[in-house]
Amino acid sequence: MKRKKQPEAIKRREFLQTSARYTAGAILMGLGTSELFGTTNSHRSGTSIETVTLNNGLEMPILGFGTLYLTEELGVRCVADAISLGYRLIDTAKVYNNEESVGGGIKQSGINREELFVTSKIWVDDYGYESGKKAFQTSLDKLGLDYLDLYLIHRPRGDVKGAWKAMEELYKEGRIKAIGVSNFEDHHLDELLSYATVKPAVNQIETHAFFVQEKARKSLEKYGIQHEAWSPLAQGRNGHFTNKTLAEIGKKYNRTNAQVSLRWHYQRGIVAIPRSSQKAHMQENLNIFDFELDENDMKTIAALDLNITQFPEWE
Numbered sequence: 001m002k003r004k005k006q007p008e009a010i011k012r013r014e015f016l017q018t019s020a021r022y023t024a025g026a027i028l029m030g031l032g033t034s035e036l037f038g039t040t041n042s043h044r045s046g047t048s049i050e051t052v053t054l055n056n057g058l059e060m061p062i063l064g065f066g067t068l069y070l071t072e073e074l075g076v077r078c079v080a081d082a083i084s085l086g087y088r089l090i091d092t093a094k095v096y097n098n099e100e101s102v103g104g105g106i107k108q109s110g111i112n113r114e115e116l117f118v119t120s121k122i123w124v125d126d127y128g129y130e131s132g133k134k135a136f137q138t139s140l141d142k143l144g145l146d147y148l149d150l151y152l153i154h155r156p157r158g159d160v161k162g163a164w165k166a167m168e169e170l171y172k173e174g175r176i177k178a179i180g181v182s183n184f185e186d187h188h189l190d191e192l193l194s195y196a197t198v199k200p201a202v203n204q205i206e207t208h209a210f211f212v213q214e215k216a217r218k219s220l221e222k223y224g225i226q227h228e229a230w231s232p233l234a235q236g237r238n239g240h241f242t243n244k245t246l247a248e249i250g251k252k253y254n255r256t257n258a259q260v261s262l263r264w265h266y267q268r269g270i271v272a273i274p275r276s277s278q279k280a281h282m283q284e285n286l287n288i289f290d291f292e293l294d295e296n297d298m299k300t301i302a303a304l305d306l307n308i309t310q311f312p313e314w315e
C-alpha cells in the first residue's frame, strides 16, 4: 500500500474539530494523484481517500463502502462499481450472507489485493476459540482472500473471550492486519481489555445525525480505539434524505443531505461506510473532500441528535 503526505490534508486538519489520531496520510490509488481534493465535484478513479492511523499503525481509509443487503449478483456488481469509483475500504460480515458476492466484486474489479482494506465480522453463533478460527477461515474462503485487513466481533454477546483469543492468534500470525469490535459500549470494552493481549483497533457503532454518539466518540478517543460509523446515513430513516436542517446546510455548499452527513462524519474523524446500490449515489458519497462545514454547521447537525438508536429491532 503506497502512502504519501499531502500538504492539502494538513491544511484541512487545522480546521477539523477533532483530529486526535488523524493522519495527513492518504492512500494513493490507481492512476495519478494530482487532483487530490480538487475543487471540482468529480471524484474520479485515480484520486484518493484520506486515511486514519489505527493504534497498531495500520492505515484505514476514512470513507468506505458498506454492503449490508447487497447479496448475490447485486453484491458483485455494487462492490465492483464501488472499487471502480475509488472506494478501497469494503465492509462485510458473515451475517450479511454476501461474502461470496463481495469476493466476486473484488475479483471482477481487477484491483490488486494490497490496495484494498477489507473488513469482515464474526457472528455470535461462531464465538469461541475453535469455532472462531473456523469461522475466520470460512469467511476468507468465501471472500477468496488469504488475509483480512480488519476482523470485528460483531456484537458483545456470548463467548467473546474465546473468539478474541482466536482473533489475537490470527492477528499475531499476520492473517488479519487489525482486530476490533462492533456495538461495544464502554463496559464491554473494559471487560475485553481485562483479558486482551491485543487492544481492539476499531469499534464500529451506529452513528449518524440522529444518533450522534458524542460521548462514545470522546470515550473511544481516550481508549485509543478508532470510531467507525455504521448506518452513517441512518439508512434514510427519520427522513434523513429530506431533512430540512441538512438541506439548508447543503444549499450553502451545493451539496446533498447525504454529502453533508458524510462530511460531518469526516470532520469528526470518524470512519464512515455508506452503502448504495446506485452508482450515482456511490459517486455522490465520495464527493465530500472539497468543501468544509463550519463550526456552526457542525453544531447544528449535532443538535439533530435524538440520542437513541434508530434501529431498535437490532437491539
Ligand SMILES: NC(=O)c1ccc[n+]([C@@H]2O[C@H](COP(=O)([O-])OP(=O)(O)OC[C@H]3O[C@@H](n4cnc5c(N)ncnc54)[C@H](OP(=O)(O)O)[C@@H]3O)[C@@H](O)[C@H]2O)c1
Binding pocket: 065, 066, 067, 068, 069, 091, 092, 154, 182, 183, 204, 205, 229, 230, 231, 232, 233, 234, 235, 236, 241, 256, 258, 259, 273, 274, 275, 276, 277, 278, 281, 282, 284, 285
Ligand atoms: N456492525 C453493525 O452492527 C452494522 C449494522 C448496520 C450496518 N453496518 C455496516 O454499515 C454499512 C452502512 O449502513 P447501512 O447499509 O445500514 O445504511 P446507510 O449506509 O446509512 O444507508 C444506506 C441507504 O442509503 C441510501 N443512500 C446511499 N447513498 C445515498 C445518497 N447519496 N442519496 C440518497 N440515498 C442514498 C441507499 O439507497 P440506494 O441503494 O438507493 O443508494 C440505502 O438505502 C452497512 O452496509 C454495513 O456494512 C454494520
